[in-house]
Amino acid sequence: MEIENQPSRIENRGALFLDRDGTLIIDKDYLADPAGVELIPGAAEELRTARDLGYKLLLFTNQSGIGRGYFTLADAVACNNRMIKLLGLGSDVFTEICIAPESADQPSLYRKPSPRFILESIARHSLDPAHCWMIGDRESDLEVGLNAGIRSAAVCTGKYNEAEWRLRLPGGATLHRDLNSFVRSLS
Numbered sequence: 001m002e003i004e005n006q007p008s009r010i011e012n013r014g015a016l017f018l019d020r021d022g023t024l025i026i027d028k029d030y031l032a033d034p035a036g037v038e039l040i041p042g043a044a045e046e047l048r049t050a051r052d053l054g055y056k057l058l059l060f061t062n063q064s065g066i067g068r069g070y071f072t073l074a075d076a077v078a079c080n081n082r083m084i085k086l087l088g089l090g091s092d093v094f095t096e097i098c099i100a101p102e103s104a105d106q107p108s109l110y111r112k113p114s115p116r117f118i119l120e121s122i123a124r125h126s127l128d129p130a131h132c133w134m135i136g137d138r139e140s141d142l143e144v145g146l147n148a149g150i151r152s153a154a155v156c157t158g159k160y161n162e163a164e165w166r167l168r169l170p171g172g173a174t175l176h177r178d179l180n181s182f183v184r185s186l187s
């Protein structure tokens with residue numbers, strides 16, 4: 001019996017690990033009410049483009065308000081679900097979602113800059129670290145990417161503007177005005 005060679009399919013084993021507040025939605029300190037979720041303009045279009053390029057999308061958000069007792073995990077999930085609805089890219093737009101609930105003074109398991117979530121996701125989905133990025137608006141977002149051995153990109157839609165980022169951007173990270181400018185750099 002002859003075995004035909006299947007045409008090889010080019011797979012992008014890359015992924016974007018995305019911060020939430022200040023990266024995909026407007027950062028409102030300790031957001032607990034889904035009614036307060038507001039997409040950063042262009043977020044949905046850019047995630048669609050990245051997905052079309054073959055990147056898996058994973059959401060990675062520190063929510064220390066849970067550890068501090070300001071709100072519950074269910075509140076954070078409700079805000080995520082509202083964001084996912086507003087994005088309009090399907091309920092399965094994110095391959096994985098990690099909500100790290102610890103406050104800064106509590107023992108940390110997944111809280112950024114711990115690389116645990118990224119490393120576990122890379123293993124679970126056979127991702128290629130050379131094609132994985134962590135994107136966020138704070139130092140801990142960039143540190144966690146670098147700690148996990150993937151690339152890190154800063155956006156200026158949250159805590160820092162471009163001038164402020166230039167003063168504190170860690171070596172090895174790249175700076176982008178917004179998600180649009182980052183995603184354009186991928187293609």
Ligand SMILES: [Mg+2]
Pocket residue numbers: 019020021022023027136137138158
């Ligand atoms: Mg953020």
